Amino acid sequence: MNAVGKKSNSGLSERLNTGGFRFTPQRKQVYDVLLHKRDHPTAEEVFIRAKKxxxxxxxxxxxxxxxxxxxxxxxxxxxxxxxxxxxxxxxxEHCHYYCDECGTVFDVALASDAAVGPRPRGFKVDHYEIAVHGLCADCAKKK
Amino acid sequence: MNAVGKKSNSGLSERLNTGGFRFTPQRKQVYDVLLHKRDHPTAEEVFIRAKKxxxxxxxxxxxxxxxxxxxxxxxxxxxxxxxxxxxxxxxxEHCHYYCDECGTVFDVALASDAAVGPRPRGFKVDHYEIAVHGLCADCAKKK
DNA sequence: GTCAAGATTTAGAATAATTCTAAAGACAGG
DNA sequence: CCTGTCTTTAGAATTATTCTAAATCTTGAC
Known part of the structure; x- marks a missing residue:
């Protein structure tokens, strides 16, 4: 393996190790599939792409x-x-615009901390997910 | 059926009709189950409660x-x-605080329009969902 | 290096969640 | 009351995910 190849894995390897996981070719493959085409695939779609x-x-x-x-x-x-x-x-930090008609997903960066407001007392926030539903421009036009 | 009972259904009946659906005892039952205990049940849980x-x-x-x-x-x-x-x-308009440990869900009202920022050109927003993940006070304490 | 312990992968079975199907029932309009 | 449409039902089918047991790999101790 060359230096470049090694370097490209080092971040992944490190993150896996930190989480208590080993670096494996399968994990790299799955991660590469996700990085390669960022269309929010399902597990099944990842499986099909990884198999290639x-x-x-x-x-x-x-x-x-x-x-x-x-x-x-x-x-x-x-x-x-x-x-x-x-x-x-x-x-x-970003939110997902999802077209309920055709299923396309758009990532949109969130400006700031997008303050979500008050929270339940004592709740320890890990992360949040914002999904905006509606129609993409193409589907809206067809209606 | 008395006037009160009739009145309590009229809103539901109307909304169903507007959407092109008929009012049925089953639809009322399912809606009542959801209104009665607002703990965000799954379809299976709704089924079990409705069966009673x-x-x-x-x-x-x-x-x-x-x-x-x-x-x-x-x-x-x-x-x-x-x-x-x-x-x-x-x-x-509210968001869901979800405890990844025990599964409890808290509804928290959103102050205003909670501006989500820019959006894909032409996207027609229908509604959005905000889920905040983390640990509820009880589960956070146990760690 | 060799071995044991633990992590990971594999194929396929098992389970869970949801949708589909066909027949029967309910209902509104003519 | 017919007729067409909507709805419900039981159960089969499909889809999504998890589990299982055996084989393989990795790592650290000796």
Whole structure:
């Protein structure tokens, strides 16, 4: 493995280790799939894409890898509708605009801390998810 | 049926009609279940509670009723974790504080329009969902 | 280096959540 | 009251996720 290859993994490896996980080729593969096409795929879609490069990878492993990445803070779960959970490697503060018609997801950065206001007494916030539902420009035009 | 009973249904009946749905005892039952205990139950939990009053109600009907209520703007879907969708009859603008440890959900009203900032060009917003993840006071204490 | 302990992957079974199907029932309009 | 449409029902089917047990890999102790 060359220096560049090594370097490209070092961040991932480190984050995994910090979370108590080992670096594995499968975890790298799953993470690469998410980084490569940022269209908020479901676990099933990640599985299909990962298989192209790594045909022996299994379903259960994809879930395992996604869970590990989520626990390490490298990936976030996105729940936009009934049915499959989607995954997003963009860890910056942003919200998801979701077209209820065609299913497209747009990431939109949040300006600031987007103060959510008061909170239950003693509640320790880890992170928040903002999903905006509606129609994308194309679908709105068709109506 | 007395006047009070009739009155208590008229709003529901009207909203259903406006959405192109009929008023049915099952839809009333499902809505009543949600109004009665506002703990963000899953469809399965709604089914179990509805059965107590209406033992013949079926699984599919509960999903049908929940869908109808959602489409009429009487109930909202809440997706907080992988797995079952929850339902919430509180249609005021509010966000959900979710304890990742014990699963408790707290509704917190949003002060204003809680400006979410810029949006994709042409996107027509219908509604938004804000979920705050973390630990409730009790669970935070135990750590 | 060799071994044991623990982590990870795999295929496939199992479970959970949701949707579909076909038949029966209810209901509004003519 | 017919007729077409909507709704409900039981249960099958599908989809999403988790579990299981065996095989493989990694790491640290010796």
């Amino acid at each position: 490069q790594m045909p022996e990878i299994s379903h259960a492993t994809v879930y395992n890898c996604l869970d590990a990445l989520v626990q390490c803070g490298l990936v976030r779960l996105v729940q936009l509708e009934r049915g499959a959970t989607r995954y997003c490697p963009n860890m910056e | 009053q209406m033992p013949e109600i079926s699984h599919a009907t509960v999903y049908n009723c929940l869908d109808a209520l959602v489409q009429c703007g009487l109930v909202r879907l809440v997706q907080l974790e992988r797995g079952a969708t929850r339902y919430c009859p509180n249609m005021e």
